[in-house]
Amino acid sequence: xxxxxxxxxxxxxxxxxxxxxxxxxxxxxxxxxxxxxxxxxxxxxxxxxxxxxxxxxxxxxxxxxxxxxxxxxxxxxxxxxxxxxxxxxxxxxxxxxxxxxxxxxxxxxxxxxxxxxxxxxxxxxxxxxxxxxxxxxxxxxxxxxxxxxxxxxxxxxxxxxxxxxxxxxxxxxxxxxxxxxxxxxxxxxxxxxxxxxxxxxxxxxxxxxxxxxxxxxxxxxxxxxxxxxxxxxxxxxxxxxxxxxxxxxxxxxxxxxxxxxxxxxxxxxxxxxxxxxxxxxxxxxxxxxxxxxxxxxxxxxxxxxxxxxxxxxxxxxxxxxxxxxxxxxxxxxxxxxxxxx
Numbered sequence: 001x002x003x004x005x006x007x008x009x010x011x012x013x014x015x016x017x018x019x020x021x022x023x024x025x026x027x028x029x030x031x032x033x034x035x036x037x038x039x040x041x042x043x044x045x046x047x048x049x050x051x052x053x054x055x056x057x058x059x060x061x062x063x064x065x066x067x068x069x070x071x072x073x074x075x076x077x078x079x080x081x082x083x084x085x086x087x088x089x090x091x092x093x094x095x096x097x098x099x100x101x102x103x104x105x106x107x108x109x110x111x112x113x114x115x116x117x118x119x120x121x122x123x124x125x126x127x128x129x130x131x132x133x134x135x136x137x138x139x140x141x142x143x144x145x146x147x148x149x150x151x152x153x154x155x156x157x158x159x160x161x162x163x164x165x166x167x168x169x170x171x172x173x174x175x176x177x178x179x180x181x182x183x184x185x186x187x188x189x190x191x192x193x194x195x196x197x198x199x200x201x202x203x204x205x206x207x208x209x210x211x212x213x214x215x216x217x218x219x220x221x222x223x224x225x226x227x228x229x230x231x232x233x234x235x236x237x238x239x240x241x242x243x244x245x246x247x248x249x250x251x252x253x254x255x256x257x258x259x260x261x262x263x264x265x266x267x268x269x270x271x272x273x274x275x276x277x278x279x280x281x282x283x284x285x286x287x288x289x290x291x292x293x294x295x296x297x298x299x300x301x302x303x304x305x306x307x308x309x310x311x312x313x314x315x316x317x318x319x320x321x322x323x324x325x326x327x328x329x330x331x332x333x334x335x336x337x338x339x340x341x
Contacts (some may be wrong), residue, residue: 007185008192009038009158011319012168012177013293015194018320019071021180030059036069036250040103043076043110046089053093067097068249073124075103077110083117090118103160106142112149120155125176127161133174134166140174147175156319165195177319209296209335212316216292216325219315221247224254228280231257232266243313243326246284251322253315255284287315292324296335303329 009019022030022037030037045052060067072093078086090100099121102110107126109115115123125143132139143159150157159171162181171179186192220234224246231244244262246255257280265283288309290299304310313326 007180009178009180010184010192010194012172012179012194014318017192030063036071038071038073040075041072043074043078047082047085071099071101071122073101073103078114106146116153122156122158123150124158124160130159130161130167133170143174168195212290212294212299212327213292215327215331216316219245219323219326221245224248226280228278231280235259245315245323246281247323253287253289253323255281256287257284258312288312289315289317292316292318296332300332300336
């Protein structure tokens with residue numbers, strides 16, 4: 001088993017497990033739960049070329065899994081002269097579909113400029129930094145810098161090896177939203193329990209309104225490849241549906257179909273003949289997403305950025321950009337009005 005990935009990877013905001021560590025059993029077969037799997041991969045293996053990576057691809061194939069279901073966490077450092085070769089290797093893995101991450105960031109792992117050039121999906125803090133953050137302002141400063149870097153390059157941050165609630169509290173405060181470790185290991189009932197965050201009841205927070213997760217409504221979703229006639233059927237099934245969200249295999253939003261505009265396309269002459277058997281994505285707008293922790297007023301501002309779509313539903317997402325549901329602008333308006341009355 002991986003030395004870093006000894007327990008599920010957990011979203012600290014939702015308490016949900018987003019990936020499981022992959023293990024190799026006694027027969028040499030790769031085992032992992034249905035969720036995405038996480039594996040450590042030494043940088044030296046990538047530098048060794050395609051032949052060295054062949055066993056990884058074959059193990060996934062035998063396990064019936066696709067590369068897009070695997071997060072490869074790169075361990076170790078890279079010499080300056082090997083960087084071009086590493087970039088070629090990482091580009092190849094990304095093209096196949098793997099999600100890439102770097103381990104030991106902010107400590108013993110790869111240099112920060114190399115991490116940035118690698119366009120990673122995930123940055124795992126150095127375990128020593130995580131162990132020290134509750135009582136060491138220097139370690140907290142390192143973690144904060146990694147979070148800032150991750151935001152700048154569009155990556156997620158994970159705190160590995162979490163053992164105490166104090167580590168979870170500090171990590172949350174710094175902006176870290178993913179973690180694993182003994183504290184987050186499943187209990188006897190198989191469930192993961194995440195310590196609750198302290199409620200922010202400051203005047204500023206109250207004035208911003210409730211977070212959109214409190215106004216969440218179930219989303220009607222269809223696969224991104226769905227035909228337009230399937231969307232028509234979804235709208236016809238329930239008159240209160242205001243939107244259909246197209247999602248990929250990981251439930252990440254790929255398109256948004258507003259009820260009025262979509263059905264108007266079919267109301268025109270020959271509308272069904274023109275669109276019915278074609279992909280619904282042709283008629284979809286880009287989804288307007290907001291993280292689940294977004295305050296109501298900030299969500300209202302996001303809704304108002306496109307005058308043509310002011311009243312379109314907003315898609316609420318988690319830390320892995322998965323669709324959790326929708327929030328209606330009318331509900332946001334009521335909340336903001338109540339705050340100001």
